[in-house]
Amino acid sequence: xxxxxxxxxxxxxxxxxxxxxxxxxxxxxxxxxxxxxxxxxxxxxxxxxxxxxxxxxxxxxxxxxxxxxxxxxxxxxxxxxxxxxxxxxxxxxxxxxxxxxxxxxxxxxxxxxxxxxxxxxxxx
Amino acid sequence: xxxxxxxxxxxxxxxxxxxxxxxxxxxxxxxxxxxxxxxxxxxxxxxxxxxxxxxxxxxxxxxxxxxxxxxxxxxxxxxxxxxxxxxxxxxxxxxxxxxxxxxxxxx
Numbered sequence: 001x002x003x004x005x006x007x008x009x010x011x012x013x014x015x016x017x018x019x020x021x022x023x024x025x026x027x028x029x030x031x032x033x034x035x036x037x038x039x040x041x042x043x044x045x046x047x048x049x050x051x052x053x054x055x056x057x058x059x060x061x062x063x064x065x066x067x068x069x070x071x072x073x074x075x076x077x078x079x080x081x082x083x084x085x086x087x088x089x090x091x092x093x094x095x096x097x098x099x100x101x102x103x104x105x106x107x108x109x110x111x112x113x114x115x116x117x118x119x120x121x122x123x124x
Numbered sequence: 125x126x127x128x129x130x131x132x133x134x135x136x137x138x139x140x141x142x143x144x145x146x147x148x149x150x151x152x153x154x155x156x157x158x159x160x161x162x163x164x165x166x167x168x169x170x171x172x173x174x175x176x177x178x179x180x181x182x183x184x185x186x187x188x189x190x191x192x193x194x195x196x197x198x199x200x201x202x203x204x205x206x207x208x209x210x211x212x213x214x215x216x217x218x219x220x221x222x223x224x225x226x227x228x229x230x231x
Contacts, residue, residue: 045211116167
């Protein structure tokens, strides 16, 4: 079955760059949308953005100036970089697969498979 | 951004109860509405897309309805494993946004 696993440093210093990788197994990354979502401690979910396997991206405007994503098809991985982090970026970061299903000419996007999440703390 | 508002924020119920959670969008989103379930310390689990289409493998006691700005998630007969936090999410336009969550607790 399809599985996703986040990896990366659990502690990042303020003003530095947060870097995470999501390893995909059970399906080729050369299809679908690949998303990042985060959840600050005790709070709700925030969509960070997605990258299509072709390389096209769509980011949340609230983070767009600091976010970069990429896909490595040879490793079946995709990655997130968030620059100039502050304590407000402390969160559990999830990667997820995005699917589009067409029903009566409507294209429905949803995130059907999620990684377990990785906690990133921003602190000196 | 489209704001999603869920009510109630928390809800106490018993096994076997019928429960309804409401999600309201700040503008019309047609039926571009998804639902997720999250248990403590776990990743969200996808339940419903298109406001009412159940993901494969999700029990039929879960159902969704609505269009435009008002949506509901109904659990027809609560089971012990259903106690969790539920989130709605709009996919009408980016940035995709989530409701603040509804925590369903055991009475």
